[in-house]
Amino acid sequence: MPALPxxxxxxxxxxxxxxxxxxxxxxxxxxxxxxELLETWLSSQGFQCEVMSLPGQPNKFNLIATIGQGPGGLVLSGHTDTVPYDEGRWQSDPFTLQERDQKLYGLGSCDMKGFFAIVLDTIREMSLCELTEPLIILATADEESSMAGARALVQQNKLNARYALIGEPTSLTPIYAHKGIMMERIKVTGQAGHSSNPALGNNALDAMHNVMSELMTFRNELKRDYQDANFIIDYPTMNFGCIHGGDNPNRICGRCELEFDLRALPGMSNQSLMAEIALRLPGIEEKTGTQIQLNSLFPDVPSFYTPIESAIIKACETLTERPAETVAFATEGPFLNQMGMETLVLGPGSIDQAHQPNEFMALDQIQPMQKVIRGLIERFCLQSNESN
Structure with missing residues (x-):
């Protein structure tokens, strides 16, 4: 078998x-x-690799690499994309790995290309010919933007395993739940005109004031009616992120747009929340004589939750000697759950370094993560079916 780098x-x-x-x-x-790099390395270790382009995006790819057979098994999952970088704010080239101060610097070092290197380095020392259940390495596209890679896998129903770990940077803490996220836009269309006479137009900013007041009322209702003490921010949040409207002080504003996000707790339906917002807008349209449109900026990400009693969560709590927690950021976890896998999020590096200039992974995160990977493969792929 060819040696890995x-x-x-x-x-x-x-x-x-x-x-x-x-x-x-x-x-x-x-x-x-x-x-292509991952396919080459995994194929050299005996994995059967399937590369799939995303529907409508021939230059974006998912990779499913499988070794072993059986009805259960384990998925080790990560995304292959990164966010953009701030040119001029890095101390070194973002695309050149650099080690300094016991840290590995580079774009994607912790979020999350480094995870794949750690997985491959771990399995090179393991007896994968003795697997009793399959080990699957999953590499997805576009997690940082649309999550189109994970969404395509759900549509294609390509994965069949019992457990999954997503190696997002969590500082080696097991994560069993996170909030969902919706990013929405409300557009109010009125009628522009000369500001000297309000009757010459219909001010979209005035109508947007009513829209925002209604959304703030809804936000307070959500905070009142829904809590989950497992989260630091234990209620659903709604943030008004940006607003654009009008073009000059002496013109009646003809159009105004508001963009906002809504982060729901596990157990809440994004679709129901969207429907509730939509129900509140026609009354404002009628009252103000404007047109109001609600649409999504991006497809929503559902909330993520795996029962704390899941075998993979218990195994990771033992391997890390840390209790499972919740996080605020979104992952591909809900999509893997939709495919029938009990999923948790656990990886090396800190989310505080992700999406930042001079992103790094501390060297002291590597060996503990390898211990987790080794332990999970032994537990879910090398032991007998009865022990799973």
């Missing part, structure tokens, strides 16, 4: 292959180079 060498090559995903077309890139 060293962990540092693999991480160097992965980071050197740009794979930014972004809603802005001038930033958006293919992840093909990263997928």
């Amino acid at each position: 060293s962990l540092i060498n693999m991480m160097t090559q992965l980071i050197a292959s740009p794979s930014i995903s972004c809603s802005q077309a001038h930033w958006d890139q293919s992840n093909k180079g990263v997928i």
